Amino acid sequence: MRTPHALLAATVTTTALVAAVVTPTPAAGADAVPAPGTFYVQSAATGLNAAAGAGAVEQHRPRGNEDHQQWNLRASGSSHLLENTDTPGTCLGRAGDQARTVPCASADAAWDIAPAGADRYTLAAPGTDRRLAVAPRPSGANHPAQLAVSAGSSDLAHWYLTPVSPVTRPMPPQDSRTLDQVTFLTSHNAYANGVDGGFAPPFVNFFPNQTRGIERQLADGVRGFMLDIHQAPDGAILCHNSCTLVSRPVALWVDLQRMVDFLKARPDQVVTVFLEDYVDPGVLRAELARVNGLSDVLHRPDRTGVREKGWPTLADMTATGQRLLIFSDHSRSADQSAGLTRDSFGVMYQREWTVENHWSMGSGVGASDWSCHSRWYDAGTNIPLTRTEPGFRPLFVMNHFRDAPVADTAGTDNSKLADRARRFCQPAARKKPNFLAVDRYDLGNPAEAVDALNTYTYP
Structure with missing residues (x-):
């Protein structure tokens, strides 16, 4: 069993993760073009990456x-080239009003790269105001995949040059x-988990996401808990999809009490x-009121200046005793229509305080999708991981x-968690994951990935 301190201070145990921490590349600065290196060309508007394929970008x-x-950035006279790492001699360029891959020797491969603030850049055809851009989004749709070259300097023409091997720093002292x-x-x-009580109709109970109860999870070092809540006549209960035929359902307040006591x-x-949240705000407020001592430990980022000053230190949280955060995936606008917002009683709206990648890597068997993109990027929402x-x-x-x-x-997926975090999700979000959410945390040693990530910071 790993102690909670081990989750925050253990040393890296794999060569690949050590290399990720100690092999720096020059960081992209906001006031100059980055030094030559290998980068992702990442849209500031969508968080998606420029990718080469069959001549298109x-x-x-x-x-x-x-x-x-991945693109190798290098100077070419007063301009710059971005050569694709998989096809040497082929660069990110343009043809008319579209981004294309072109020979690096072509005049259409050169870009004037200029800072656009907040670590962002514009890529313009030399001597013009025609810039690499994400095409505008049609009504009720995502932005088109094909990248454009057009006049203008809105967010659609702003790009991050995200290093493939970023500069990292050692984790600060514990306090x-x-x-x-x-x-x-x-x-x-x-x-x-099948331990604390029923969570689904009988057949689904044969396929638990976890096999240990909440108290054992806390003892094992789990510190983030994803809970689905549904409305019942006497409050909010924990169940998956359908709550019909669930035997011995557990109330939300029961598990929250376990956490407060811990x-x-x-x-x-x-x-x-x-919280994956399917209850009315009044029901949730009443449920939380049943938890003894909740107000003593509940952390309120909306009342402690987090948006203005940044997140507190763990030492500050320990000093105040406020060490439990509760987030809901519910919509603020829907609650405003109902006349009671969840944050009025301490439940934060997740979209306002977090970013989150898409929840599925595919079915339980077969092919995997390891791409890392925002859960909240679709025809109606655009919250990039890079926000x-x-x-x-x-x-x-x-x-x-x-x-x-x-x-x-x-078990197999969990053994690859550190690699996906380092190679896929960390550059996709331009930040280190704060919560590594897995099924069957007892398999594949995902705590080792947590230990590794807790040896460095991503600036």
Whole structure:
């Protein structure tokens, strides 16, 4: 069993992860073009990457070193070239009003790269105002994949040059680490464990996401808990999809009480709860009111200046005793229509405080999709993983599980968690994951990935 301290301080145990921490590349600065190196050309508007394919250059979901998404930046006279790492001699260029791959010797391969603030850049055809851009989004649709070359300097023409091998720094001492510098082991569908009570109709109970109860999860070092809540006549209960025929359902307040009691016994620990939330705000408020001592440990980022000053240190949270965060995926606008917002009683709206990658890597068996892209990028929403605000960096929830919790697959996936975090999700979000959410955390040693991420910071 790993102690909670081990989750925050253990040394890296794999060569690849050590290399990720200690092999720096020059960082992209906001006031100059980055030094030559290998980069992702990443849209500031969508968080998606420029990818080469059959002559086209399109924005695709970040896929690490797969899918022709890495580009070698080098100077060429007063301009710059971006040569695709998979096809030497072929560069990101343009043909008319479209981005294309062209021979690096072509005049259409050169770009004037200029800072656009906040670590962003524009890429313009030399001597013109025609810039590489994401095409405008048609009504009710995502932005088109094909990248454009057009006049203008809106966010659609702003790009991050994200280093493939970023500069990292050692983790600060324990007493000065901020919440957004730390990574926590997180259990997906933590309640669906078959130990604490029923969570689904009988057949589904044969496929638990976890096999240990909440108290054992806390003892094992799990510090993030994903819980689905549904409305019942006497409050909010924990169940998956349909709550019909669930035997011995567990109420939300029962598991929250377990967490509050744990925090009161362990004053140096921090716990975070993520609610997939299908209840009315009044029902949720009444449910939380049943938890003894909740107000003593509940952390309110909306009342402590987090948006203006950044996330607190763990030492500050320990000093105040406020070490439990609760987030809901519910919509603020829907609650405003109902006349009661969840944050009025301490439940934060997740889209306002976090970013999160898409929740599925595919079915429980067969092919995997390791691309890392925002859960909240679709025809109606555009919250890229790269979202930041002046003085504030959202926490990053990294989902690493499939549609169905097949034990053998979960164990294999969990053994690859550190590699996906480093090669796919960290550059996709331009930040380190703060919550690594997995099925069957007892398989494949995902705590080792948490330990590795907790040896460095990603500036």
